[in-house]
Amino acid sequence: MKDEIIIAGFGGQGVLSMGKILAYAALENDQEVTWMPSYGPEQRGGTANVTVILSDEPISSPVLSEYDTAVILNQQSLDKFESRVKPGGVLIYDPYDIHHAPTRTDIDVVAVPAMEATIAMGQAKAYNMILLGALLAKRPDVPVEAVVRGLKKALPERHHHLIPVNEQAIRKGMELVG
Amino acid sequence: MKAEVKLMKGNEAIARAAIRYGADGYFGYPITPQSEVLETLEAEMPWETTGMVVLQAESEVASINMVYGGAAAGKAVMTSSSSPGVSLMQEGISYLAASELPALIVNVMRGGPGLGTIQPSQADYFQATKGGGHGDYHIIVLAPSTVQEMADFVALGFDLAFKYRTPAMIMADGVVGQMMEKVVLPEQRPRRTNEQIARECPWALTGKPDSRKPNIITSLELDSAIMEKNNERFQETYRRIQENEVRYEERFTDDAEYLIVAFGSVARICLKAIEDARKKGIKVGLIRPITLWPFPYKEIARVAEHTKGILCVELNAGQMVEDVRLAVGDKVPVRHFGRMGGIVPAPQEVLDALEHDFHINSL
CATH class of the missing domain: 3.40.50.920 (Rossmann fold)
Incomplete structure (x- = not known):
């Protein structure tokens, strides 16, 4: 198993933490993993992205030209990364505020109305976890149980009371993909 | 016993490995993309456990001179910075080399020249390998490519620095500094006692007993005949390093x-x-x-x-x-x-x- 994933959106949408939770889940699942963020001022606005590679084998480059899976949270990132999904790959995106939908037909394009679901749940901070759930439904690289254990490691202890809400959001995301 | 595998950034691995090594002191000034070294050390508060000193200095120039002071006392001391900050340290590194002092310097490189960018670079290769400061000297330069090596090279860098009485540098880039991957940290080693330092580093300033002459640590030597002899000794050290330490x-x-x-x-x-x-x-x-x-x-x-x-x-x-x-x-x-x-x-x-x-x- 090897999944080369890009997660991209605005700074503040939880892009880096979504990747981090996935990375900790892989650690819990005894897989090899690299987590390479864009770093610097984009954390405070502008576009942010993170490359997460999960594999059963040692990982060479943490920096990639193309990806098996893309999780896209805004138009700029869609414009940048749609062409860089490998043929046969998966592109998950939230259609909220997307004006030019993906046009590729050689990849599996999955629209996940995560913003709508977030509003319905009344949990603004659950947004990235809904998309993580969608990712796990399309790419079962790690079991949900490992993700929940990963959450415990990725989140500081003072936020551990939020784990049930996060888990609920992950399951919601999985349902949305069906 | 199965080693504990952790997930962390390269910068964090350097900080944690320094504590585990039993380092005596860290002196540094924050700069992207390596600020997590100082941040992690301050969060871990090793002064309450191993007794390691962690100090945010007022500048990079102050940091490297604090390193000089600690090293002169035979302590395992280090600093870290990124390209423009390491440029500021070059005078101090030349003094460390000329005084034959062991120290560990970490450079997590960013794009230059000048203040440049905060994104990854390897443009300080000449500076590190050809002597960034003045005079005929070299320092040992280690280039990690994984987070595991970021951790491992702390011990390797200190050990080589003490073995040859020379500064050693970990020269990383923003990618290895900022990425997270799996790492196994070494076992906690105790810091060396003053008695151990006096025994293992007879050159160090440990307080002069009646039984020996004063140790003098200086890079200044106004007698050119002696200074040439000093240079010949440095060059002999560099020859031994070239023969034995290529990796x-x-x-x-x-x-x-x-x-x-x-x-x-x-x-x-x-x-x-x-x-x-x-x-x-x-x-x-x-x-x-x-x-x-x-x-x-x-x-x-x-x-x-x-x-x-x-x-x-x-x-x-x-x-x-x-x-x-x-x-x-x-x-x-x-x-x-x-x-x-x-x-x-x-x-x-x-x-x-x-x-x-x-x-x-x-x-």
């Missing part, structure tokens, strides 16, 4: 028709390019210098013998390529591919450069 990694070189030479995170990007090249039937191998000084000249020359061309890939305009050319002379064509100013090439760009420079028509 490198070799991959897929047995049947290689082409060779890539790259260090740090770039070596991993090249490894992916090599995997892709081999799928297309192009036989490419990799040499990754782990010590940038001393440089693996002989080892590159040996592998180069049966190759048609060498591509040196760096995040700069072409610096290590000069050492690769020194290694192979005119025997094998050597080309350089680099990105600058904080841009990191994707594996496909490396493969394109290789095919283009050596006119390889892939199958």
Whole structure:
């Protein structure tokens, strides 16, 4: 198993933490993993992205030209990364505020109305976890149980009371993909 | 006992490995992309556990001079910074080298020159390997390519620094500093006691007993005859280091028709390019210098013998390529591919450069 994933959106949408939770889940699942963020001022606005590679084998480059899976949270990132999904790959995106939908037909394009679901749940901070759930439904690289254990490691202890809400959001995301 | 595997950034690994090594002190000033070294040390508060001093100095110049003071007392002390900050430290590094003091300096490089960018770079190769400060000196330069090596090279750097009484540098880039991957930290070692330091470092300023003459640590020597003798001793140390401490990694070189030479995170990007090249039937191998000084000249020359061309890939305009050319002379064509100013090439760009420079028509 090897999944080369890009997660991209605005700074503040939880892009880096979504990747981090996935990375900790892989650690819990005894897989090899690299987590390479864009770093610097984009954390405070502008576009942010993170490359997460999960594999059963040692990982060479943490920096990639193309990806098996893309999780896209805004138009700029869609414009940048749609062409860089490998043929046969998966592109998950939230259609909220997307004006030019993906046009590729050689990849599996999955629209996940995560913003709508977030509003319905009344949990603004659950947004990235809904998309993580969608990712796990399309790419079962790690079991949900490992993700929940990963959450415990990725989140500081003072936020551990939020784990049930996060888990609920992950399951919601999985349902949305069906 | 099964070692505990953790997930962390390269910068964090350096901080945690320094505590585990039993380092006596860290002095530094924050700068992206390595601020997590200082942040992690301050969060871990090792002064309450091992007794390690952690101090945010007022500047990089102050940091390196605090390192000089700690090192003169025989303590295992370190600093970390990024390119512009390391430039500010060069005078102090030259003084450390001239005073034959062990110290560990970490440079997590960013794009320059000047204040530059905060994104990854390897443009400080010349500065680190050819003596960034004034005078005839070298420091040992280690180039990690994984988070595990970021942790491991703390102990290696300190051990080599004390073995040869010379500063050692971990020269990383923003990719290895900022990425997270799995790491196993070493066991906690106790800090050395003052008695141990007095025994193991008879040159150190540990308080003069009646039984010995005063130790004097200085880089100043106004008598040129003595200063030349000092220089000869430094050069002898550098010869011993060159003979004994060259480290490198070799991959897929047995049947290689082409060779890539790259260090740090770039070596991993090249490894992916090599995997892709081999799928297309192009036989490419990799040499990754782990010590940038001393440089693996002989080892590159040996592998180069049966190759048609060498591509040196760096995040700069072409610096290590000069050492690769020194290694192979005119025997094998050597080309350089680099990105600058904080841009990191994707594996496909490396493969394109290789095919283009050596006119390889892939199958």
